[in-house]
Amino acid sequence: MKNYPVITRLLCVALVVSVMFPVGRMLFPMIDHEIGTGPFGALEAVVSTTLGFGIYAMLFG
Numbered sequence: 001m002k003n004y005p006v007i008t009r010l011l012c013v014a015l016v017v018s019v020m021f022p023v024g025r026m027l028f029p030m031i032d033h034e035i036g037t038g039p040f041g042a043l044e045a046v047v048s049t050t051l052g053f054g055i056y057a058m059l060f061g
Helices: 005-035 038-060
Strands: none
Touching: 005 038
16 A cells, blocks of 8 residues: 555545544534534544544554
């Protein structure tokens, strides 16, 4: 996978998204009154991407 770093990064992001989306759906009813409905999807996407790229950096330097 060293020849295709973009694919590896996308796989790391997909791994985080596969966990983050179900967890986000469980947590959203508890925090929706704090942040509102609009920005939660954007917040979820930013956190997922950041964690995915962080995992890539830890694994592949």
